[in-house]
Amino acid sequence: MLSHIRSLALVFRHLFRKNITIQYPEEKARLSPRYRGRIILSRDPDGGERCVGCQLCAVVCPVDCIALQAAEDENGRRFPEFFRINFSRCIYCGLCEDACPTYAIQLTPDVEMAEYDRPNLVYEKEDLLISGEGKYPGYNYYKVAGLSIGGKDKGEAENESPPINPKDLMP
Amino acid sequence: MSPTFQNILIAALILFCMLNMAALMIWIERRLLALMQDRLGPNRAGPFGLLVILADMIKIFTKEDWIPPFSDKVVFVLAPAIIMATTLLSFAVIPFAPGIQVIDLNIGLLYVLAMSSIGIYSIVLAGWASNSKYSLLGGLRMSAQMFSYEVFMGLSLLGVVAMAGTFNLREIVDSQQRLWFVVPQFLGFVIFMIAGLAETHRLPADMPEAESELIAGYHAEYSGMKFGMFFVGEYVGVILISSLMVVLFFGGWHGPFLPPLVWFALKLGAFLFFFILCRAAMPRPRYDQFMALGWKVLLPLSLLNVLVTGAIILANT
Numbered sequence: 001m002l003s004h005i006r007s008l009a010l011v012f013r014h015l016f017r018k019n020i021t022i023q024y025p026e027e028k029a030r031l032s033p034r035y036r037g038r039i040i041l042s043r044d045p046d047g048g049e050r051c052v053g054c055q056l057c058a059v060v061c062p063v064d065c066i067a068l069q070a071a072e073d074e075n076g077r078r079f080p081e082f083f084r085i086n087f088s089r090c091i092y093c094g095l096c097e098d099a100c101p102t103y104a105i106q107l108t109p110d111v112e113m114a115e116y117d118r119p120n121l122v123y124e125k126e127d128l129l130i131s132g133e134g135k136y137p138g139y140n141y142y143k144v145a146g147l148s149i150g151g152k153d154k155g156e157a158e159n160e161s162p163p164i165n166p167k168d169l170m171p
Numbered sequence: 172m173s174p175t176f177q178n179i180l181i182a183a184l185i186l187f188c189m190l191n192m193a194a195l196m197i198w199i200e201r202r203l204l205a206l207m208q209d210r211l212g213p214n215r216a217g218p219f220g221l222l223v224i225l226a227d228m229i230k231i232f233t234k235e236d237w238i239p240p241f242s243d244k245v246v247f248v249l250a251p252a253i254i255m256a257t258t259l260l261s262f263a264v265i266p267f268a269p270g271i272q273v274i275d276l277n278i279g280l281l282y283v284l285a286m287s288s289i290g291i292y293s294i295v296l297a298g299w300a301s302n303s304k305y306s307l308l309g310g311l312r313m314s315a316q317m318f319s320y321e322v323f324m325g326l327s328l329l330g331v332v333a334m335a336g337t338f339n340l341r342e343i344v345d346s347q348q349r350l351w352f353v354v355p356q357f358l359g360f361v362i363f364m365i366a367g368l369a370e371t372h373r374l375p376a377d378m379p380e381a382e383s384e385l386i387a388g389y390h391a392e393y394s395g396m397k398f399g400m401f402f403v404g405e406y407v408g409v410i411l412i413s414s415l416m417v418v419l420f421f422g423g424w425h426g427p428f429l430p431p432l433v434w435f436a437l438k439l440g441a442f443l444f445f446f447i448l449c450r451a452a453m454p455r456p457r458y459d460q461f462m463a464l465g466w467k468v469l470l471p472l473s474l475l476n477v478l479v480t481g482a483i484i485l486a487n488t
Contacts, residue, residue, distance in 0.1 A: 004453060011207050011452035021211040 033135070035109035036092045039085055041125070042106055042134035049129065050104035050141055052078040057096035057105050065089035066096060075150030077142065083125040088118050102141040106134040182263070182273045189262055193406035198224050200447050207451040231402075236395035239301065246300035251393065251400035254293035258407040261286040265414050266341045268424045268431035279340035280332065283415065284325050287370055291317040293404070294372075298389035309388025312378050312458060316369055319465045323473040324366035330359040330480040331419050344423030353420040358476045360420045362469050367412035369465070371405060374450035378458045413442035 022029050031037070042050050053070025071081040096105050115121050133139065148154045155162035198213070198221060205212025216222035238244055264279035266272040276282050291314060298310015332338060334355065335346040343352075353360045369376040380388035390401045417423060417438040424431030426438075456464070 008448060008452045012448060014207050014209055015203075017209050019206070019211050020209050023211070 031109035031111070033109060035111075036094045036097075036107040038087075038108050038110040038113055039090065039092075039096070039123075039128065040106055040108055040130045040134065041083060041104055041128045042130060042132065042136070044140045044142075045133060045138055046140065047131075048077070048142075049079050050102045050139075051080050051083065052102055052104070052141065053080040054078075054101060056099040056101065060095045060099040062093060062095065063089045063091055076147075077149050080125060083128060085123050085128060086121065087113060087123060088121040103134070103136045103139055104141075108134075178273065181271060185262055185267070185271075185273060186259065189259065189407055189410060190403070192410055193403045194224050194228070196406040196409065196443065197227055197402075199443070200450075203444065203447045204451050207448070231396055231399040234395040236397060239303075239392050241302045242392060243300040243302065246296050247392075248397070250293050250297035250300060251390075251397045251404070252293075253296070254290050254404035255400050255407070257286045257290040257293070258404055258411055261411050262407075262414075264340055265411075265418060266344055266423060267414075267435050271432065272341060275341055276339065278338045280328060280338045280343070280419075283340075283411075284321070284328075287324075287408075287411075288317075288321060290404075290408070291321075294389050297393070297401070301389070301392035303392055305385045305387075306389050306391050309380060309385050309391070312385075313372065313389060315462065316372070316376070316378060316465075319462060320366045320369035320469075323362060323465070323470045324370060326470070326473040326477055327359045327362035327366060328419060329477045330356045333477075333480050333484055340418050344418055344425065347422040348425055351420060351422040356420065356476075356480070358472060359480075360416070362473050362476070363420070364416065365464075365469060367416065368446075368449065369461075371408040371412050371446075373405070373409060373446055375453035375455060376461065377455060378461060383455075409443065409446050410439070413439050413446065416442050 044050055051068075053068055055068065055070070058064075058066040058068055065086040066084070067086075068083040069081040070078055072078050092107065094107050097107050100106075113121070142149055142152065142157075144158050146154060146157055146160060201223070202212040202214075202220070213220035213223040216226055238247060261283045263273040264276050264282050266275075294313040294317075295310050298306045298308075298313065301307070301310075331343065331352050334352060335343040337343060337346075365376075372378070372380065380390065385391070390398055393401060414435075417435060421438050424435045426434035429437075
């Protein structure tokens, strides 16, 4: 009996509490920088595409919403010929971001991507590519990888010593 | 203005007000429940979200009004009309203010109790005519709950009747000019309140519809406006029980400074608020616990109340 009266009083006091409702279109919830929302493709500090078309994201994607085709330019840099994400299938699990060896594919704290037509949810490479570096500023895959591309030979990458000749006896 | 015309006008006005208040209760309840749960509730359509009532009405009028082929059709259609009719008819004897009363029956209180007894038929018949097991279970629970709580709902009011010396609701209000009956009849008030909750089958006592066990209980097969009638009937019932509490225990329209009708409305509003607070705060008891509370605690208490009140009145005369 007493507990009933106490619960009545408690609920009555809640009338005057601050409401936790966020009135969405006018005020927006704060999403953390690590929130898993709309997927983007980021670029090098130099402006080149980070994506090397390795297919790891497409392979790891549990709903198979990523499709891409790798190509190679005259310098030997690999890039995706097309890169397509079907956001009507995407479950925003973030596995593609984990799998990406070059930090190219990243999830952003943006959730406002509603469309009236389902086909509009299929994003092409032009829609996905951003001009910035996303969450990993300063990272340039080809600058740290040992691969030789046009304008950068083996041994010229950061923290890389020049290649040695295994047939040479000199230390 | 002839008295007949005046009577008809008052009756129509009361009917209009009650139906509108029942509709308004949808909004009030949703907003208040939301505030008590630290939410905001419907606030988009119209000022303060008031147009949500209109939206609800449009929705409920345009929904498919389906009568199940396996049901007992005549009774099925009749059942929701009964609860609306009986609860609205009960308002005929409620004195809102001096002169604002449809009919001044000298057995007003008995009339109200009789009407609420007839109202039970609505739910029992609805549960039976739906011809499905959850509806039947809801109807059975309702009949048992209502019959047992009806018993001491009447008994709890006998103290008031004995002290006022009349069944006439207007005279009961008049005899509370000096002291509200809630002070000498506090036990009766508490018992009446619990019985009123059970009568209106509002949330702490909504075993007949119990969403988590019976889906919707007796109105599981109803749709469209027939369901709406049950809905409105429930809200009108809440207003009825609240106004009965005001009339019988809280001095009706009596109060200083403000006009009588305003006092009545204020007290009525407080009780409507209390009903919603109960819904927000209390869990639904188990069905057998609720019945045990009725028969083993409240019935003896109300009998004791009648006995002690009678003894004191006898000793004073």
